[in-house]
Amino acid sequence: MLIRHGMNQLTLLNNVRNSGTLASSSSAVLRRQHLLIRCLSAHSYNSGGNNRWQETKPSMEADADNILRAITPVLDPTKHKGQAGKVAVIGGCREYTGAPYFAAISALKIVSLILLDIALTGADLSHVFCTKDAAPVIKSYSPELIVHPILEESYSVRDEDKGNVSRKVVAEVDKWMERFDCIVVGPGLGRDPFLLDCVSEIMKQARQSNVPIVVDGDGLFLVTNSLDLVSGYPLAVLTPNVNEYKRLVQKVLNREVNDQDAPQELLSLAKQFGGVTILRKGKSDLISDGQTVKSVTIYGSPRRCGGQGDILSGSVAVFLSWARRLNLGAEGNLGISTTNPTVLGCIAGSALLRKAASLAFENKKRSTLTTDIIEHLGKSLEDICPA
Ligand SMILES: NC(=O)C1=CN([C@@H]2O[C@H](COP(=O)(O)OP(=O)(O)OC[C@H]3O[C@@H](n4cnc5c(N)ncnc54)[C@H](O)[C@@H]3O)[C@@H](O)[C@H]2O)[C@@H](O)CC1
Ligand SMILES: Nc1ncnc2c1ncn2[C@@H]1O[C@H](COP(=O)(O)OP(=O)(O)OP(=O)(O)O)[C@@H](O)[C@H]1O
Ligand SMILES: [Mg+2]
Secondary structure, X not given: OHHHHHHHHHHHHHHHHHOOOHHHOOHHHHHHHHHHHHXXXXXXXXXXXXXXXXXXXXXHEOOHHHHHHHHXXXXXXXXXXXXXXXXXXXXXXXXXXXHHHHXXXXXXXXXXXXXXXXXXXXOOOEEEEEEOOHHHHHHHHOOOOEEEEEEOOHHHOOHHHHHHHXXXXXXXXXXXXXXXXXXEEOOOXXXXXXXXXXXXXXXXXXXXXXXXXXXXXXXXXXXXXXXXXXXXXXXXXXXXXXXHHHHHHHHHHOOOOOHHHHHHHHHHHHXXXXXXXXXXXXXXEEEEOOOEEEEEOOOOOOOOOOOHHHHHHHHHHHHHHHHHHOOOOOOOOOOOOOOOHHHHHHHHHHHHHHHHHHHHHHHHHHHOOHHHHHHOHHHHHHHHOOO
């Protein structure tokens, strides 16, 4: 019965997707999909209630599989380059070249999964803006990524040149900004003060252009020290790990992390940030936009190899772009919580990564590496959303 119910939902969603873009679908189809999404979001931890974490924990779990099916576009032979989504990663410096690669290649792999002919359509989908030292290394990992060696660290710029160099860096990224569906700021960015100043300007430009921003890694270090960069921006997503979350709570809520009431604390943090979406990574991933809290507890992997967070940030960038295109809530009759594309993107990204990590661990056990998990992203999506 459960299987049949799942298949009916899948058929419904596939029908919706096959009927073309949502904009061109009939309003009846739209309403059906909205109803489904509303059902998916019916159980959540809402800011209005007095519920406590312990009481609501089971019902907070997002129906991640159905959300993934709802927001993943169908394989479409008519799609041309760029229509599947374009993501840019701002990160990569002398110390870290793996992190931006993991984020960018994950985004590219997921986007490619909905394109029939990657040779014709897959190029130019995933960009990396990094320092000059990091660029040749990142390029050598993958010829499919477009790598821009434009960021500068303090050691390579004289004080008197900093103004000019900064303007050049920002203009170079801005040239591309309109083409991106989302930017990911921070994987392997490092913490050089001059570089971070330039990245602050890039974030301001993205915000001005209404481009969603996923902030991870050292981007969170930057944001924790300059809250205004994302505060009140509904298209911002923060993806803190345990340390990054601790620093955010200390800075914004002015107290230590309280694990006894994790959902309420996350809700307060997102609210205090003016409605940005925060994905708190951990044994289970918790997601809040200040209105609602959802959890993803799908079994992942017991291996904690570095780089899984980077896969997550690249994946969230793609899924939130797809969710945004659905224009959920356009008819104004939806529940507010999980119709937020940034929340949907986080749920989908988290679920996909955890499933891929679990598949990789089945094969590689203790020797599982981040690259093995990336190899399983395709199967992980295929299992939920068959082509
Ligand atoms: N293979 C790679 O290239 C990887 C790089 N990563 C990147 O590594 C960076 C750090 O991420 P973590 O998750 O380790 O972050 P954490 O916040 O857990 O930092 C790790 C430790 O290093 C210290 N630290 C880091 N940079 C510092 C600096 N410039 N000055 C002083 N202290 C510093 C922190 O205070 C902390 O004690 C991020 O940019 C992240 O994206 C990770 O994503 C893992 C994979
Ligand atoms: N204890 C855990 N058990 C199961 N899964 C976990 C656990 N901790 C984190 N994860 C999963 O791993 C993913 C990455 O989280 P993690 O905390 O490792 O990020 P990170 O430290 O930023 O990673 P990175 O090394 O890429 O910087 C999250 O989506 C989360 O679901
Ligand atoms: Mg990280």
